[in-house]
Amino acid sequence: MGLKFSDAVRLSWSNIAQHKKRSVGIVLTISLLFGVIMGFNFITSGIEETTISASAGQTGGEVYIEVRYGSSSDDIFDPTYNPEEKPEIDLDAVLNEEADEKIRERVAQYGGEVVGYYWYYQLDYPYRVITRSAVERFIDADLWESVPEGKVPVIMPEGWKPPQNMDNFEERLGDVLYRVGSIPSTEAGKPTTDGFNPLNIILAQLASATNDDFWLVDDGSGEVERFIKEQLEQYLSEDGGWYNTAPVQKKAVVKFDNPYKAMAFANPSEEKFGIKIYTDDFKYNAQDLFGTTLMVVNSFNMQKVLLIAVEILLLIVATLVAVLTFAHLIDQDAATVALYRAMGASTSNIYLIYFLYLIELCLLAVVVAMVIAFVFIGLLAITSIGALAERLQEFYNLKYLPEVTLFRFNGAFWAIIVTIMLVAPLSLLLTMRRFSAKHIAKKLKED
Secondary structure: OOOOHHHHHHHHHHHHHHOHHHHHHHHHHHHHHHHHHHHHHHHHHHHHHHHHHHHHHOOOOOEEEEEEEOOHHHHOOOOOOOOOOOOOOOOOEEOOHHHHHHHHHHHHHOOOEEEEEEEEEEOOOEEEEEEHHHHHHHEOHHHHHOOOOOOEEEEOOOOOOOOOOOOOHHHHHOOOEEEEEOOOOOOOOOOOOOOOOOOHHHHOOOOOOOOOOOEEEEOOOOHHHHHHHHHHHHHHOOOOOOOOOOOEEOEEEEEEOOHHHHHHHHOOOOEEOOEEOOOOOOOEEEEEEEOOHHHHHHHHHHHHHHHHHHHHHHHHHHHHHHHHHHHHHHHHOHHHHHHHHHOOOOHHHHHHHHHHHHHHHHHHHHHHHHHHHHHHHHHHHHHHHHHHHHHHHHHOOOOOOOOOOOOOOOHHHHHHHHHHHHHHHHHHHHHHHHHOHHHHHHHHHHO
């Protein structure tokens, strides 16, 4: 018989009506498997937006990152040291002009600004130096104006103390450092909430940045250079003191007034399934200088990779369940399939009827999965939004309660929909042999 598409749809719906329990079983299995992962995807996307905003909120929405252009091997040198002879060491920090130009071009393209440079001298402790222009936001103007003569301005946590395992360090520093401000810092550990909470699966992946180092603020007066030279001379006079005489490299400090601009700058444009793909020709290396905004982005990028792996696993499980159930249903429908053939239906006509049946089940599963996802989100919103806002405020040392978002659409939502719909063709493909005339005849004989 010539089967119209409308007739195939009608017959496929009749299968759902005739096999209510098995149809409901397939729909619930698929929707339960994917409903939770769909809800988790919405929540993860919302929490990503929330934590990016909270992290950048430490600096008024601005993001400060350090940027280097080129291969890391460009900065590798063999250490040279001779503490007994104490050779004249060049402490001038150098700037790769060509790389700096490349960085400035990309920064301008993404709406950022190169606000200064930082570099460090590695003794037994990293002596970090940064230009004043790069940390103007973090400097207390009154403290800066009151820097005593002979003191070196630094930004450091209030009440900073040297590491306890460095015996001579505090004595070597003396009382020359003068605090003029501090940089943003998080609590140590993770911003997880108390007790069992599904959100902790996401929050436990986020990084902290305690920022307990001191940063020497270079205002161009030469005070920092004199201090470093004195510190190096003292250090080389100690037992075991040595120093890498390779040129000290300056790194650009870039400021963005919007965290999403910083994200776009730091990440390559190429992506697959919403995940940024790094290739050899992407030579920009950017990381957080102050705060954790880029670390937050990288954490969620890894979670997206995990989400894809989970989707593939669930697709396998859902397909297996659907295949087993569908195969049993075909065997039960042996008489119906035989009737279709007796009426002149071709094999492709029969495939179409049952393919539409599976498609309809998957569409119903999508609807139910979305209901499950929104119920999941709703329950978490009722029980967790307040506690999460307070926890993020504490963790990021904010003066305000951050706005928490537990729901946001993203590309992964459509990937989940496609994954659910793939169950239909895969199930049909794996059960096609059961539609053969030989198999149908066998089942009819058994009955």
